[in-house]
Each structure stands twice: as structure tokens, then as C-alpha cells.
Amino acid sequence: DVHRLKHALPILRDMAIGKVELVHADQVMASLPKMSQASRRHVAQVIHRVMSLSVFPLKLRASNPLPTGWLPKLGPRLAKAHLYPDEDAQLLAAESVQFEWRMLYGFIHREGPRRSEALALQWSDFDLDRGGVALDKNKTDDPRAWALRHDTHRAFQTWWAMRGGPPEDERVFIDDAGHVLPWDHTADRFRADLKRAKITRAQLF
Numbered sequence: 001d002v003h004r005l006k007h008a009l010p011i012l013r014d015m016a017i018g019k020v021e022l023v024h025a026d027q028v029m030a031s032l033p034k035m036s037q038a039s040r041r042h043v044a045q046v047i048h049r050v051m052s053l054s055v056f057p058l059k060l061r062a063s064n065p066l067p068t069g070w071l072p073k074l075g076p077r078l079a080k081a082h083l084y085p086d087e088d089a090q091l092l093a094a095e096s097v098q099f100e101w102r103m104l105y106g107f108i109h110r111e112g113p114r115r116s117e118a119l120a121l122q123w124s125d126f127d128l129d130r131g132g133v134a135l136d137k138n139k140t141d142d143p144r145a146w147a148l149r150h151d152t153h154r155a156f157q158t159w160w161a162m163r164g165g166p167p168e169d170e171r172v173f174i175d176d177a178g179h180v181l182p183w184d185h186t187a188d189r190f191r192a193d194l195k196r197a198k199i200t201r202a203q204l205f
Helices: 022-031 037-055 085-093 099-111 115-119 150-162 186-196
Strands: 132-135 144-147
Touching: 022 037, 085 099, 085 186, 099 115, 099 150, 099 186
Parallel strands: none
Antiparallel strands: 132 144
């Protein structure tokens, strides 16, 4: 939400919440850079949510100025594409792709978490002796735990040792400088990494 709200701040930052009207929200939407229809809708949803919170529970204004139907409609859905096993192996073996990103891709491909969930993981969330992972905080507020695949378990045991046995409160998916991998624009990053790995099947792009 913070990442999406930044698109609204140049216009709305200095306005009292009670002064924000439909015309100002429309100005935000008109100022958005080129992005997908889904991303535009996400920005609008955050603005709408802030305005709803200002009505209740904050009681800073009497009503939400954004009418029903203001949110942009989603465009037609594109056909989903996925990596085949040989392409997955080619990507994970590509030394031209940053190692930490290959670990992230491999983990998401095999274990299925959302990217935001994966990037929030700390080493304390893993039981590397028994091969388990616990996901306490997630989009649906539905904590869950599961057994890792055997190959994922071995990979993370090896990675933990390569990193010198990091502390439990350290994030798992960080770069050499200790920064958490950025979660925004990961689809663009993924497609660029596919090209770095010499994967060119048209449906993936």
C-alpha cells in the first residue's frame, strides 16, 4: 500500500483529508505513469481505502467523495504462461542471473508463496533440521505451515551454510549488501532474467 500510495502523494500530501474531493483523486489517476490496468486499479483502491478510513473509524469527514464505480475496470485477462521444467532448470543454472534472485524464483516456483510473503521471510520461519516453513503474516491473515520439498530443503540448508549461519531475525532474500530484494517491478525483473538465461519462448513475454 505504501508503494502504491506514493503515486498519490505529489497531489494529495499537503491537503487536509477533509478537503480531498473527487476531482483531486481524478488528478492522481490522470498523472499516473504508464502501467497496466490492474496496477492503475491498485492505486485507485488504496486512495479509496484511505478515504473510507477517514470516514470510519477516524471520523474525519462525513462521507467518502469517491462514488461507487469510480475504480477503474480491469482490462481483459491475458492467458497465463509458466516455465516448463527444462526452462526452470536453465534459469536456475544461469550465472548471468543474480544468485539471490535465482533462489527466490526457485522457492516461489516450488513452494507457491506470494512474492511479498517470500520476501518477508526470516530464517526463524524455517526449520532447516526438519524441512519446514511457517508463514505467520500473509495477505489473507491465515497463518500456515508446510513441509518443504526435499530439493528446496537441501538448497536452503546449503544457502544458510554459505551465508555463515545468519541470525534468525535476518531476512532470507537479501543481496550481498544486506538489502531485501525489492518487491516492486518483479515481473519486469523476471522477464529480464529470463532473457539473461537465454530463455526466449514468446509466450513468456
